[in-house]
Amino acid sequence: MHGQWSSRLVFILAATGSAVGLGNIWKFPYITGENGGGTFVLVYLLCIALIGIPIMMAEIMLGRRGRQSPINTMKLLAKDENRNRNWVWLGWMGMVAGFLILSYYSVIAGWAMSYIFRTGSGMFIGATADGVNSIFGDLVSDPERLLAWHTIFIVMTMIVVARGVKNGLEVAVRYLMPALFVLLLMVVAYSMTTGHFMEGVRFLFTPGKITQEGVLTAMGHAFFTISLGMGAIMVYGSYLPRNTSIAQATMFIAAADTIVALLAGLAIFPIVFANGLTPDAGPGLIFKTLPIAFGHMEAGTLVGTAFFILLSFAAWTSAISLIEPAVAWLVENKGVNRLYASMYMGIATWLLGLGTVFSFNIWSDKTWTIPYLFKDYSFFDTLDYLTANIMLPMGGLFIAIFAAWLMREKSSREEMDTTDWVYKIWRILLRYVTPVAVIIVFLKAVGAIGVVE
Numbered sequence: 001m002h003g004q005w006s007s008r009l010v011f012i013l014a015a016t017g018s019a020v021g022l023g024n025i026w027k028f029p030y031i032t033g034e035n036g037g038g039t040f041v042l043v044y045l046l047c048i049a050l051i052g053i054p055i056m057m058a059e060i061m062l063g064r065r066g067r068q069s070p071i072n073t074m075k076l077l078a079k080d081e082n083r084n085r086n087w088v089w090l091g092w093m094g095m096v097a098g099f100l101i102l103s104y105y106s107v108i109a110g111w112a113m114s115y116i117f118r119t120g121s122g123m124f125i126g127a128t129a130d131g132v133n134s135i136f137g138d139l140v141s142d143p144e145r146l147l148a149w150h151t152i153f154i155v156m157t158m159i160v161v162a163r164g165v166k167n168g169l170e171v172a173v174r175y176l177m178p179a180l181f182v183l184l185l186m187v188v189a190y191s192m193t194t195g196h197f198m199e200g201v202r203f204l205f206t207p208g209k210i211t212q213e214g215v216l217t218a219m220g221h222a223f224f225t226i227s228l229g230m231g232a233i234m235v236y237g238s239y240l241p242r243n244t245s246i247a248q249a250t251m252f253i254a255a256a257d258t259i260v261a262l263l264a265g266l267a268i269f270p271i272v273f274a275n276g277l278t279p280d281a282g283p284g285l286i287f288k289t290l291p292i293a294f295g296h297m298e299a300g301t302l303v304g305t306a307f308f309i310l311l312s313f314a315a316w317t318s319a320i321s322l323i324e325p326a327v328a329w330l331v332e333n334k335g336v337n338r339l340y341a342s343m344y345m346g347i348a349t350w351l352l353g354l355g356t357v358f359s360f361n362i363w364s365d366k367t368w369t370i371p372y373l374f375k376d377y378s379f380f381d382t383l384d385y386l387t388a389n390i391m392l393p394m395g396g397l398f399i400a401i402f403a404a405w406l407m408r409e410k411s412s413r414e415e416m417d418t419t420d421w422v423y424k425i426w427r428i429l430l431r432y433v434t435p436v437a438v439i440i441v442f443l444k445a446v447g448a449i450g451v452v453e
C-alpha cells in the first residue's frame with residue numbers, strides 16, 4: 001500500500017504540474033503552426049472538452065480505487081469487477097508510453113535549459129530572425145551538447161523520483177507555475193506591440209483547412225497535454241485522499257492547461273508574422289521566436305532567462321509523472337527500492353533518448369515510412385507519433401470502455417462520489433461520445449494517411 005498526498009491541493013498542484021509542460025509551450029504552438037491554425041485549435045479544444053475531461057475523471061477514479069501503480073491497479077480492478085485478466089495490458093501500454101515519451105521529452109527539455117544560458121548571456125539582445133535561427137541550428141546540430149543537457153535533465157528527474165514524488169513537487173508547482181504564467185503574459189504583452197497581434201489571433205481562431213492527419217494530431221495532443229491515457233494521472237489519483245472531488249479537480253487542471261497553451265499561441269504567432277517567419281517551422285518554433293521577443297522587450301534578458309528557467313521546471317514536473325508509473329511498478333512488483341528503480345529507469349530512458357538526440361543531427365537523413373501510418377519520419381517524429389497519436393488515445397479509449405462499460409455502476413458511482421447529474425453526464429459522455437469520437441478519428445486518419453505512394 002502506498003502513501004497519500006498531504007492534501008487535495010497537493011494533488012491538484014501535482015497533476016497540474018504534470019499537465020502543464022513542454023506540451024503547452026513548445027508543442028502546441030508548433031503543431032498548430034504545422035496544421036494551419038484555427039481549425040486545428042478548435043478540434044483540439046473540442047477534444048479536451050468531450051474526450052479529455054471525461055477520460056481524466058475516469059483515470060483519476062480508477063487510480064484512486066486501485067491505489068497502486070497502473071499495472072497493479074488494472075489487475076486489481078479487473079478482478080474486483082470480474083473482468084478479463086488481460087486488462088492488465090492497459091497498465092503495461094501506459095508504462096511503456098511514458099518511458100518512450102520521456103526519452104524525447106528530456107532532449108527537448110535540454111533545449112529549454114540550454115536557452116537559460118543563451119538568453120542569460122545577452123546573446124539575443126537586438127536579435128534578428130536570422131541570428132536566432134542560426135543559434136538554434138548550432139545547438140541542435142551538435143550532438144555532444146544535446147547529449148550533455150539530456151543527461152542533466154534525466155539525472156534531475158530521477159533524483160526527485162527516487163526521493164518519492166510527493167517531496168519537492170509542491171513547492172515547484174505552487175510558486176513556479178504562477179510565475180511562469182506571469183512571464184507568459186509579459187511575452188503576450190510584448191506581442192501586442194509588434195503590430196501583428198491580430199494576425200496571430202486570426203491565425204489561431206479563424207477556422208480554415210485541416211487534414212485528417214491534422215485531426216488525429218489535434219486529438220493526440222489533447223491527450224498529451226493533459227497527461228492522459230498512460231497512467232500518469234492514474235498513478236497520481238492513486239495517492240488521492242477520499243474526500244476530494246474528482247470532477248472539480250479535473251476541471252481546474254484542464255482549464256489551467258488550456259489557458260497556458262492558448263497564451264503560448266498568442267505569445268508566439270504575432271512574433272512569427274512580425275518577423276516574416278513561417279508558422280510551420282517545426283519543433284524549433286519557440287526557440288526561433290521567443291528569443292526575438294526577449295531581445296527587444298524591456299528587461300528582456302532577465303525576463304527571458306527567468307522564462308526558460310521556469311519552462312525547464314514545468315518540463316521537470318511533467319517528466320516526473322511520465323516515469324512514476326514505471327518506478328512505482330518496479331517498487332511494488334520487483335522488490336527494488338525507489339533509488340534503484342529510478343536508476344534503472346533513468347539509464348534505460350537515457351539510452352533511448354540518444355535516438356532523439358541524433359535525429360536532429362547525425363541521423364537527420366535517416367527517415368522511414370510505415371504505410372497507413374506515416375511517411376518519412378525521423379526517430380523523434382516516429383516516437384512522437386506512436387505515443388501521442390496512437391498509444392495515448394488508445395489507452396484513453398480502453399480506460400473509457402473499462403470505466404463506463406465494464407465497471408459496475410455501483411463501483412464507479414461510489415468512487416466518483418459526485419452529484420447525480422454530474423455523474424450521469426460523465427457516464428453518458430464516457431459511454432457514447434468519447435469512445436466513438438476516438439474510433440472515428442482513428443479510422444479516418446488511417447484511411448486518409450493510407451494513401452502513401
Ligand code: PFF
Nearest residue numbers: 019021022023224225227232
Ligand atoms: N502533459 C505534459 C505536457 O504537456 O508537457 C506531457 C506529459 C506528461 C504527457 C505526462 C503524458 C504524461 F503522462
